[in-house]
Structures are given as structure tokens and as C-alpha cells.
Amino acid sequence: MSYRSTQQAQTSLTDLPDGSLPAHHVGCPCCGLSLSIPSLTPGEYAHCPRCRQHLVRIEHHPLDTPTAYAIASLIIMLIVYTQLYMSIDLLGIHVELTIPYMVETLAQQDYSLLAEVMFLLTFGSPILFLLLCLYVYTGLRYRQILPGMLYATRTLVRLRHWIMVDVFYIATLVAYIKISGMAQIHFGLAFWLMMVLAILLIRTSQGVPEHWIFYQIQRLTGNDPVLQNNSADTINCNYCLFEQPASLNVCSVCGSYLSRRKPLSLSISMAFLLAAIIFYIPANLLPMMITRSPGTNLSSTILDGIEYMWNDGDVLIAVVIFSASMAIPILKIISMLVLLYSAAYRPLMSAHKLTILYRITESIGRWSMIDIFVVIILMSAFSTPLANVTPGAATIYFCAVVILTMVSALSFDPRLLWDEAVQQRKHHKPHYKNSSKRHSHHEPI
Ligand SMILES: [Zn+2]
Ligand SMILES: [Zn+2]
Structure with a gap:
């Protein structure tokens, strides 16, 4: 394992254009791999060769x-x-x-x-x-x-x-x-x-x-974050990605607490997920929207709304609402359970596939808010004393489900998915080859 020459990093920085990053070591926030990235000038970017996580991209005009x-x-x-x-x-x-x-x-x-x-x-x-x-x-x-x-x-x-x-x-x-x-x-x-x-x-x-x-x-x-660290025992900051001496508790670059893996990540993530599963029940059973007009007083749950739209011929809306309000939350809960089980006990898929599952889970969750926003818009549109739409109690529970599943995914540390894979590989001969000019890497400590 070789570390940069501090002298070399300093010389290269003065030769680089403004806004550049010198060659330095970072830790991939997604798979935990320690990487040494070369100097990056404006317009260039770096990503992790193992899990394809985007690490940094400098704009052509960075400021x-x-x-x-x-x-x-x-x-x-x-x-x-x-x-x-x-x-x-x-x-x-x-x-x-x-x-x-x-x-x-x-x-x-x-x-x-x-x-x-x-x-x-x-x-x-x-x-x-x-x-x-x-x-x-x-x-x-x-x-x-x-x-x-x-x-x-x-x-x-x-x-x-x-x-x-x-x-x-x-x-x-x-x-x-x-x-x-x-x-x-x-x-x-x-x-x-x-x-x-x-x-x-x-x-x-x-x-x-x-x-x-x-x-x-x-x-x-x-200070130069690249030059500060001469310690052999290092830890990568979860937030700014810079390598720090393992003796520090707080990152000297960004001020976040340092830890090798997010502390209690699995328990916190599971707690939020369980709360989301519990709230998902009233979110489906209670009315989402109450429509009042002369002669009618209609309370509809999420499923009623989808069925009504489908029967009415609005197939597109039925599919959008079904995806946002039923499919995404359920798939998100199932994927989080798969990820938590894989990280805690036994991987159910390869680390690569689990990482893709994690990224999808993390990014689609917010789209579940569509139905809530639709109810809010309908309510604002129909708010006369004679005919009006009001949100039902399910909206509050559903909102809680969306937010809790998002927090659960954000609390999860995806590097745990790779830890076991790395452990297994260490029993065999470690072999890595550089997959591109933009990055080289060495095994995490
Ligand atoms: Zn990675
Ligand atoms: Zn930091």
C-alpha cells in the first residue's frame, strides 16, 4: 500500500489551473473502497471503478x-x-x-x-x-x-x-x-x-x-486537506470523502463526526422502516380524499381512487397513482428489507446488484408524494361551501410513510453490503486492475 508523496502533491497543485483538485486519496461513500484519484482540472470528474458511484465533478467554470x-x-x-x-x-x-x-x-x-x-x-x-x-x-x-x-x-x-x-x-x-x-x-x-x-x-x-x-x-x-494527514492508520470521512487520521473523532476538513461505518446504521434504518410499515396500514385503510357535493359525500381510500380512475377510462392516471402510491412504497419497503437482511445476515444477491437496488430505492422514494400533492391541488381547486374536496386522515399517515422510508434509506450505510464481499476476497489473492486512467485504488484498511 503506498501513500502519496506530499512533496509531489504540493508541486502539482501550483501547476494546475484554478479550481483544480490535486491527486489525493478518498473513500468511496457507497462501497468503502479507498481510492487514489489523480489531479482533476475543471471539466473533469471521477467515479468509483468498483461500484460506479459518482465521487466528484468539477464544472468547466467551477465558481x-x-x-x-x-x-x-x-x-x-x-x-x-x-x-x-x-x-x-x-x-x-x-x-x-x-x-x-x-x-x-x-x-x-x-x-x-x-x-x-x-x-x-x-x-x-x-x-x-x-x-x-x-x-x-x-x-x-x-x-x-x-x-x-x-x-x-x-x-x-x-x-x-x-x-x-x-x-x-x-x-x-x-x-x-x-x-x-x-x-x-x-x-x-x-x-x-x-x-x-x-x-x-x-x-x-x-x-x-x-x-x-x-x-x-x-x-x-x-490548510490543505491533502497534506494534513501523514498517519499510517487512516479513516475516510463519510461526508467529504477525505482521508483522515484514525485518531480523530471529528473530520478536520468538513467537521462531521468520523466513523468507519455509520454508527447503528442497521438498527436506525430498521426502526424507521418498521414505523413506515405500521403507518402504511392506516394509510391504505383510511380515506385519502373526501369529496362533498350536493347529494354525495364520498370518502375514497388510495385503492378506491385508483379503481375509480381505471373504471372511468383514465388508465394513465390510474397507472401513475398506482405506481406512486402502491407500487413504489411496497417495493421500497421490500427492497429495504432485502438490503437490511443482506447487510446483517447473508447477502441475497451480489454486492453490485444490492448497490443498484439501494440506489433505486434511495432515488424513487420521493415520487410517492405525487398522490398527496394531487389531493392538495384538488382540495384547493374545489373548496366552495357546496362542493369541496378535503384530505382524509390517510394523507397524514401516507406522508409519514414516504418520509420514514426516505429516512430509512438515508440512514442505511451501503458500504456494509461490500464489507462481507471484501472479507471473502481477502481469503483469496487480492487482485485489482485499474479500469481507467481516471482512478486507481487500493484495498480498504
Ligand atoms: Zn465505490
Ligand atoms: Zn469530512
């Missing part, structure tokens, strides 16, 4: 691009949250919906928890994410250490999973197909710009590589 996307997102966000989202004409009643109006209607109807969840996921998390991006990038641009820069970076990384503007947009399309038969709908400027906002948010999020940001912040403080 300008994320700043520009974040400012553009903020401006569009301002329009989306103040202008008309959609207008609905039903039985001579004209309703103009804006996003703040929807949140307000929810809060007035004793569903303040749902209002808070919607407000946080579609407005709170994206705006906080964008402001923190701009804060951190302002510091980097003017080469100033701003108060709490490390904390701001750690927070914006965590917020990424909780931005659901794109899910809300798709939910609007589902709600549109649902009500277009009975009412006239016109989309406002905010609706069209929300699609742009969703794309810009994804792009901003991709353009903010935390590994690179932590490195740049340390350079501003006069």
Missing part, C-alpha cells in the same frame, strides 16, 4: 456556473411563488390558484401539518438550498471565510434529497387530467416556469460538488 444557476433559480422561484399557477372554472365559479393560496387553504382546513410539509418540500428546502449555495460560493469567490461556511455546506448537501418541486409539477399534471373532464383549466405563468425551476434546481444541485467545496474552504483557511 460561475453554480452561482449563475442558483441566481436564475431564485429569480424564477420568486415568479413561481407569486404569480398565477392555474385557474379553474367549474359551474360558474372561477378559482385562481397560486402556491401560497394552496398552502393557506390547507392551513385553514385543520391540515396544518400537511400545509407545513408541502411548504417545506416545495418552497422551504429549495430556497434554503439556493441561499446556502450562494452564501458558500460568495465566500469562495471573494476568498473570504464566512461564518459557518462548513455548516452551510453540510446543510445544503442534506437538503438536496428534500427538494420536491419536480414531484409537485408532475402531480399538477395528474390533477389536471383528473379534473379536465369536469372543469375548464388554464395554466398561468407560474405553472410553465415551475418546469424551468425544477430543471434549474436539479442542475444547480449537480453543479455543487461538496468534496470540491470542502477542499476549497480548507484552502482558504490555509
Whole structure:
């Protein structure tokens, strides 16, 4: 096992263009492999050769691009949250919906928890994410250490999973197909710009590589994370990926607690999953939506809603709602059980397949919020005293299921899936070959 020559890393850094990363060691956050990545200049990226995990990507213009996307997102966000989202004409009643109006209607109807969840996921998390991006990038641009820069970076990384503007947009399309038969709908400027906002948010999020940001912040403080560590016994930080001396408790680069594997990952993940399974029962048995009109008072569960749409000929919506509200949560619970069993007892599949399963589970969970958002939009559209739609008790339980399964997946440490595979390989002759020029690696300690 050979470690970099510190002298060599220092020399190479001065020759590299601004915003580059020198050659250094990192730990793959997905499979735990220790890697030595070569120097990366703007426009280059590195990923793990074993599990294909994306490690870091430096933009061609590392400071300008994320700043520009974040400012553009903020401006569009301002329009989306103040202008008309959609207008609905039903039985001579004209309703103009804006996003703040929807949140307000929810809060007035004793569903303040749902209002808070919607407000946080579609407005709170994206705006906080964008402001923190701009804060951190302002510091980097003017080469100033701003108060709490490390904390701001750690927070914006965590917020990424909780931005659901794109899910809300798709939910609007589902709600549109649902009500277009009975009412006239016109989309406002905010609706069209929300699609742009969703794309810009994804792009901003991709353009903010935390590994690179932590490195740049340390350079501003006069430290070089690559040079700090001369210890033979090392540990890789779960968050910034930098190699740290094993004697440290807190990462000297990003300030997170250091551990070889997330502490109590399996128990915490299992606890959240069990809570999700328990909540999934009332989420299906209780009414999701209550529709009142003169002469009718209809309570429908998730399954009733799907059946109604299917029989009504709206096969597309029936399939979308079935996927989001039934298939995704059930598949997610089953995959988490498979992952937890594989990590705790015996792998049910190869580490590669389990990792793919983990990535799918982690990324699809948020789409289950579609049905909740559809109910919120329908409720805002039909809220006259004569005919109205109100959310049922199941919405709260279902929201809890979506959030709990997401937290369960985020608490799970996928490196546990590879630990056994590595142990088995150590009994045989370790053999690795470099699969590409961009990365070389050595066995984890
Ligand atoms: Zn990996
Ligand atoms: Zn760290």
C-alpha cells in the first residue's frame, strides 16, 4: 500500500489551473473502497471503478456556473411563488390558484401539518438550498471565510434529497387530467416556469460538488486537506470523502463526526422502516380524499381512487397513482428489507446488484408524494361551501410513510453490503486492475 508523496502533491497543485483538485486519496461513500484519484482540472470528474458511484465533478467554470444557476433559480422561484399557477372554472365559479393560496387553504382546513410539509418540500428546502449555495460560493469567490461556511455546506448537501418541486409539477399534471373532464383549466405563468425551476434546481444541485467545496474552504483557511494527514492508520470521512487520521473523532476538513461505518446504521434504518410499515396500514385503510357535493359525500381510500380512475377510462392516471402510491412504497419497503437482511445476515444477491437496488430505492422514494400533492391541488381547486374536496386522515399517515422510508434509506450505510464481499476476497489473492486512467485504488484498511 503506498501513500502519496506530499512533496509531489504540493508541486502539482501550483501547476494546475484554478479550481483544480490535486491527486489525493478518498473513500468511496457507497462501497468503502479507498481510492487514489489523480489531479482533476475543471471539466473533469471521477467515479468509483468498483461500484460506479459518482465521487466528484468539477464544472468547466467551477465558481460561475453554480452561482449563475442558483441566481436564475431564485429569480424564477420568486415568479413561481407569486404569480398565477392555474385557474379553474367549474359551474360558474372561477378559482385562481397560486402556491401560497394552496398552502393557506390547507392551513385553514385543520391540515396544518400537511400545509407545513408541502411548504417545506416545495418552497422551504429549495430556497434554503439556493441561499446556502450562494452564501458558500460568495465566500469562495471573494476568498473570504464566512461564518459557518462548513455548516452551510453540510446543510445544503442534506437538503438536496428534500427538494420536491419536480414531484409537485408532475402531480399538477395528474390533477389536471383528473379534473379536465369536469372543469375548464388554464395554466398561468407560474405553472410553465415551475418546469424551468425544477430543471434549474436539479442542475444547480449537480453543479455543487461538496468534496470540491470542502477542499476549497480548507484552502482558504490555509490548510490543505491533502497534506494534513501523514498517519499510517487512516479513516475516510463519510461526508467529504477525505482521508483522515484514525485518531480523530471529528473530520478536520468538513467537521462531521468520523466513523468507519455509520454508527447503528442497521438498527436506525430498521426502526424507521418498521414505523413506515405500521403507518402504511392506516394509510391504505383510511380515506385519502373526501369529496362533498350536493347529494354525495364520498370518502375514497388510495385503492378506491385508483379503481375509480381505471373504471372511468383514465388508465394513465390510474397507472401513475398506482405506481406512486402502491407500487413504489411496497417495493421500497421490500427492497429495504432485502438490503437490511443482506447487510446483517447473508447477502441475497451480489454486492453490485444490492448497490443498484439501494440506489433505486434511495432515488424513487420521493415520487410517492405525487398522490398527496394531487389531493392538495384538488382540495384547493374545489373548496366552495357546496362542493369541496378535503384530505382524509390517510394523507397524514401516507406522508409519514414516504418520509420514514426516505429516512430509512438515508440512514442505511451501503458500504456494509461490500464489507462481507471484501472479507471473502481477502481469503483469496487480492487482485485489482485499474479500469481507467481516471482512478486507481487500493484495498480498504
Ligand atoms: Zn465505490
Ligand atoms: Zn469530512
